[in-house]
Amino acid sequence: MHINILEDSIIQQQRLRQYLEELIQENNWLCHDINTYSRSEQLLQDLPTKGSHDVYFLDIEIKGSDKKGLHVAQAIRNKDPYATIIFVTTHSEFIALTFQYQVSALDFIDKSQNCEAFKERLKKCLLHILSQNEQEPSLDLFKYHTAQAHFQIPFQDILYFETLSGSRQIVLVAKHKRIAFNGKMQDIENMDNRFFRSHRGFIVNIDNIEKIDKRNKVVVVRNHATCLISRRKIKALELLL
CATH class of the missing domain: 2.40.50.1020 (LytTr DNA-binding domain)
Known part of the structure; x- marks a missing residue:
């Protein structure tokens, strides 16, 4: 499992990374790396060398652009149809838009919730991803x-x-x-x-x-x-x- 985080707030970026690292360590899950990005251009430059089944945690508002994360999700989906996309944001009003952009997001996590609830939501996402991988043993x-x-x-x-x-x-x-x-x-x-x-x-x-x-x-x-x-x-x- 390769995890990528797009978040322009360093505090939120490190918070998300910390919780993911804690969950991976607590549950002995296999994760090759966690990459963090503050700018969408940085993440998109790495896409050609990424492959299937990568996991992306994306903020929707990046550098003042309130729908940038949705455009990034589209670019990811075009490059990697097997990627798992999860939005982590305070813009709950954009939930309906994720369907219009046809990016097939796994979840939409509100980053303003308390630490315990936030971490539990992340855990559920990772458990779902891992269970899906286990259910496809025949995938060559x-x-x-x-x-x-x-x-x-x-x-x-x-x-x-x-x-x-x-x-x-x-x-x-x-x-x-x-x-x-x-x-x-x-x-x-x-x-x-x-x-x-x-x-x-x-x-x-x-x-x-x-x-x-x-x-x-x-x-x-x-x-x-x-x-x-x-x-x-x-x-x-x-x-x-």
């Missing part, structure tokens, strides 16, 4: 964790990996999103036997291949996306399929 996740990037995504959503020309970055192209990160193609190739290195710059998920176009030397995957394939790799891929 691809997990990537390094010092520079960490994310996880359902394996069935992965179409292919592609190297970015002129950089050390790799782009994971999935059914509904793209994730850019620093890494080595050889490491990814060796992570699962369903990955096939079709070309120096491409690794394709065999489970999502629709056909091999020998004439144009490309592999066609779901969503009508294509990956290059070297002539010498065609026979090997045909045998796997």
Whole structure:
């Protein structure tokens, strides 16, 4: 579990972080990290290297903009359809707006309530998130964790990996999103036997291949996306399929 907090009040930010850390320690829950942000731009810059099932606690009013948190939630949902979004705010009048923005928030917590009630509400949210994860043991996740990037995504959503020309970055192209990160193609190739290195710059998920176009030397995957394939790799891929 990766937790991200967007709160422009340092006092409220540290209060929320403290309660979350206490709950995680008291219950021996696994949490990789808790990241705090005072500006929405900071959080949004980190989104490309985040992946599925991250947890976001968002204030709605940020730096005087009374609906900024809702716009951030939309950006998160576009990048990470599996994220858990929880609003922590004093603007209870905006509850109805969360439905209009279609961000599928888990909860709407009033930060003005007393400490005991506030912490108990946080606990209920975390318990729900963890129980949901436990109820999905069959979810086949691809997990990537390094010092520079960490994310996880359902394996069935992965179409292919592609190297970015002129950089050390790799782009994971999935059914509904793209994730850019620093890494080595050889490491990814060796992570699962369903990955096939079709070309120096491409690794394709065999489970999502629709056909091999020998004439144009490309592999066609779901969503009508294509990956290059070297002539010498065609026979090997045909045998796997």
